[in-house]
Structure formats: structure tokens, C-alpha cells
Amino acid sequence: MAVSPLSMPENPFDFRAPPPSPIASGRCSFFANDEVLSEFLENSPRVPDLVLPDKVFPKHKFIENPPKIDFQDLGSMGSEALPKIMDSVATIGCFQVVNYGIPGESIRSALSAAAGIFQLPPEKRAAVTRSPENLYGFEEIHEEDEGEEFVWCKAKSLESAMEGIWPVGYSNFSEKMETLVSEIEKVAEKILIVFRESYPQNQVMKGQDAMGSACYVYKHGGNVAGDKWYDVIKMLIRGIDYSHALCLHICDGSSEFHVYSKKGWVSFHPDDHALVVTVGDEIQALSGGELKHVIGRPIHKGEKEEMISMAMLYSASTTTENRRAESEKEKTISLTQQAIAAMVLTLVYHVLIFVYSKF
Numbered sequence: 077m078a079v080s081p082l083s084m085p086e087n088p089f090d091f092r093a094p095p096p097s098p099i100a101s102g103r104c105s106f107f108a109n110d111e112v113l114s115e116f117l118e119n120s121p122r123v124p125d126l127v128l129p130d131k132v133f134p135k136h137k138f139i140e141n142p143p144k145i146d147f148q149d150l151g152s153m154g155s156e157a158l159p160k161i162m163d164s165v166a167t168i169g170c171f172q173v174v175n176y177g178i179p180g181e182s183i184r185s186a187l188s189a190a191a192g193i194f195q196l197p198p199e200k201r202a203a204v205t206r207s208p209e210n211l212y213g214f215e216e217i218h219e220e221d222e223g224e225e226f227v228w229c230k231a232k233s234l235e236s237a238m239e240g241i242w243p244v245g246y247s248n249f250s251e252k253m254e255t256l257v258s259e260i261e262k263v264a265e266k267i268l269i270v271f272r273e274s275y276p277q278n279q280v281m282k283g284q285d286a287m288g289s290a291c292y293v294y295k296h297g298g299n300v301a302g303d304k305w306y307d308v309i310k311m312l313i314r315g316i317d318y319s320h321a322l323c324l325h326i327c328d329g330s331s332e333f334h335v336y337s338k339k340g341w342v343s344f345h346p347d348d349h350a351l352v353v354t355v356g357d358e359i360q361a362l363s364g365g366e367l368k369h370v371i372g373r374p375i376h377k378g379e380k381e382e383m384i385s386m387a388m389l390y391s392a393s394t395t396t397e398n399r400r401a402e403s404e405k406e407k408t409i410s411l412t413q414q415a416i417a418a419m420v421l422t423l424v425y426h427v428l429i430f431v432y433s434k435f
Contacts, residue, residue: 201241229290271363333372
């Protein structure tokens with residue numbers, strides 16, 4: 077029987093897949109906990125409300141003022157001030173020093189001269205802007221910044237650059253800074269002895285103080301409370317470029333003092349005319365990590381006028397350099413002593429010639 081060609085497919089092997097069947101809404105799920113999956117699918121398209129700072133950083137804690145240490149008591153290891161220092165540093169990384177012997181006029185004079193630095197126009201500041209190669213000079217200003225910053229040191233290159241853009245004013249400012257920093261170094265050196273005697277087993281502190289002590293000069297904007305989270309993030313990320321043992325803060329008139337560390341963020345009301353002392357990376361190394369490096373910053377809130385504060389960084393190598401200079405000074409014979417010695421030798425020579433000629 078012949079098969080009609082109309083009843084035969086043209087290509088008997090051309091199979092086509094059926095269209096996909098719709099998934100029934102009542103189909104059972106293969107997951108054991110269907111409610112969890114359903115909740116996830118329902119919420120996944122929504123952007124969650126994130127409050128990152130509270131999750132990333134510990135909450136801000138306002139504490140009682142750190143102990144005030146009389147500088148004159150630091151010479152005695154039996155003083156009650158020593159346990160207070162070590163306990164306060166171990167807890168929050170700082171303490172306050174009073175009766176430190178620096179004339180108030182020296183501080184006020186340096187602060188007044190420092191205000192003139194920030195009056196320089198941006199085009200002149202560009203020549204002395206801080207960079208990875210130059211740790212001194214002006215900090216680059218960002219839109220979020222509500223203050224300004226200048227790092228001073230005794231480097232000849234800084235002196236040359238600043239005299240090129242502010243010849244008369246910088247000479248006056250630098251002279252006042254050298255006087256003030258020299259007095260603060262004496263205070264810092266005596267405080268450093270306390271830490272050395274507390275950790276005698278490890279007297280090696282790494283310092284990179286090639287230019288001597290450095291001083292951070294801050295100008296705080298008037299009547300500005302500031303964005304606290306921006307300030308926290310900026311301080312923790314940037315930190316301080318100089319390796320140092322101690323940082324001594326002059327913050328007269330500040331409403332608060334903030335201390336930032338990996339453990340948290342605390343603040344307190346500093347006492348008027350007190351130096352706030354924070355510990356640096358060199359003290360952390362000296363203590364074998366027992367004492368932690370912190371970053372301190374005075375805060376001015378509600379002030380109608382711009383305020384100036386300073387933070388002087390003191391390195392262990394500064395002490396070494398000072399002692400070496402004093403040692404070399406002791407070994408050096410003055411011109412007067414040399415003249416006297418020459419006269420004595422000449423007299424002795426003539427006496428010997430006279431005696432030899434007679435006998």
C-alpha cells in the first residue's frame with residue numbers, strides 16, 4: 077500500500093520542544109523553611125537603611141576630666157602623681173599637666189603670631205603645601221574642612237620657602253615658636269623620664285625626628301560645631317605623620333578635647349591653662365604595646381571668633397640629640413680657655429729657657 081506524500085512530514089527528525097509551562101502558584105517549595113525564603117525574596121529588592129558610623133565606630137563617650145598632674149611633682153618617683161599618670165594613660169591615653177613653668181606671655185605671643193599664617197592667600201600657600209615628601213607646611217583645604225592646619229618645624233627648607241612668601245611675618249613667628257618649643261621640650265623631656273623609669277626593661281624607642289620637634293598649628297573656624305563623624309574619620313585615617321613619643325597640646329579656651337584611638341572615642345572639658353599630654357607610637361613601643369598610641373584634638377564650639385591651638389610632637393631622638401649636643405658642648409674648649417692655656421704654655425716655655433741658659 078503506497079503512503080501518500082501528504083501524510084509524511086518533510087523532516088521526520090525535526091522535533092521542537094514544547095513551550096515552557098507556567099509555574100503554578102501552589103507548587104510546593106524544595107526548601108525546608110519556606111517562610112524564611114519568602115521573607116528574603118520580599119525584602120531583597122529594598123535598599124536597607126544603613127547607619128554606618130554607629131556600626132563601624134564605638135559610640136562617643138563623655139568622661140570626667142583626666143587627672144591634673146603638678147609638673148613639680150614629677151621629679152620624685154614616690155609621688156602620688158605617677159600612678160595617676162600611668163592609670164590615665166592606660167585608660168584613655170592622656171593626662172593633664174599644670175604648673176609647668178612656661179610663661180603665659182610666651183604662649184600668647186606664639187598663638188598671636190600664628191594667626192597671621194592663615195591670612196596668606198591660597199596662591200602663596202601652594203608653594204608650601206604638605207606632601208608625602210614634605211611633612212611640613214599647609215594642609216590642603218577641602219570643602220568639608222571647617223578649620224585650617226599648618227605644620228611647623230626647624231627645617232631650613234621650610235624657613236627658606238616661607239620667607240619667600242611671608243618674609244617679615246614668618247621671621248617673627250618662627251622666632252617666637254623656637255622660644256616656646258624650647259620651653260615645651262624641657263617639660264616633655266622630664267615627662268619622658270617617667271615612662272623610661274616605668275619600663276626600664278625596654279629603653280629602645282624608634283624615632284624618625286630628622287628635623288627636631290614638630291608643631292601642628294590649628295585654626296578653628298568661628299561659631300562652628302562641626303561634623304563629628306567627618307572629624308573622627310579624618311583623624312583616624314590621617315593620624316599624625318611624625319613618629320613621636322609625646323604630644324603636648326596647648327588648647328586654652330577649647331570647649332572640649334577629643335581623644336581618638338582604636339578602642340573608641342572619648343571627650344572631656346580640659347582645664348584652663350593646662351597642657352594635655354597624649355602618648356605616641358614610641359611610647360607604645362617602649363611599653364611593649366601595653367600603652368596605646370592615641371590622637372588628640374581640641375574642639376571649639378560656639379565661638380564667634382577664630383581660635384588657634386597647637387600640638388607639639390616630642391620624639392625620643394630629640395632627647396638623644398640634645399644630650400649629644402650638650403656632651404659636645406662640654407667637650408669643646410672655649411676661646412678664652414684656649415687663650416689662657418696659650419699664655420700659660422708660653423710663660424712655662426720662657427721659664428724653661430731661662431733656667432736652661434743659667435745652668
